[in-house]
Amino acid sequence: MEDFDTIDRRILQILQKRGRISNAELSEVANLSPSACHRRVQRLEKLGVIRDYVALLDPRKLGRPTTVFVEITLSGQADEVLDAFERAVAQIPDVLECHLMAGAADYLLKVVAADTEDFARIHRRFLARLPGVAQMHSSFALRTVRQTTALPV
Known part of the structure; x- marks a missing residue:
């Protein structure tokens, strides 16, 4: 910058x-x-430094107070496997973020849900059907300590 x-x-x-x-x-x-x-x-x-203008919504007021982080390990690293997974995960409305990772898991997803039952629905309907998944580990956030969209400039 x-x-x-x-x-x-x-x-x-x-x-x-x-x-x-x-x-x-x-x-x-x-x-x-x-x-x-x-x-x-x-x-x-x-210049693209300002990408867009958005409204930040309160997930609690929209009935989506539960945040779940899902670590996913794929069965392989071939481009076709990665591409198929990324195309499929992009279609899941409950996934706010998907990151290709270095480390133990291949991907980290940030998912919002109403509660544990709703997450079970999301898991059954979408996550369990993602292509190329070998292993999945979900962690529920108990409380958000800090959250910002502001980048340090």
Whole structure:
């Protein structure tokens, strides 16, 4: 991120926490004129540094308070096995994240569910049918200690 100055970094920090802030408010907080601020935000968007703007939803209020981390080991490492698994897991709406890992497991999934019964449904309907799976280990999060979407800039 060496091409970004302190003003760019300040804009990014603010937008990560207050994505709906108006340009007028953002320019005031960043100590820029509104037009200069708007140009910088457009530049950061064009560069792909700002990928998107989203609403972060409260999983508890949507009846999905249970987070389960699922470690998956595949039967093989061939490209076809990995590709088939990744295509299938991308179709599961309850999977928020899927990471190809280095270490004991091949993939780590972050799954949301209403409760243990709902996770059992997700497991039966989707996870147990994923192609190429040799082993699966699920861990239920008891409490979220820290969660952020803001990257350090």
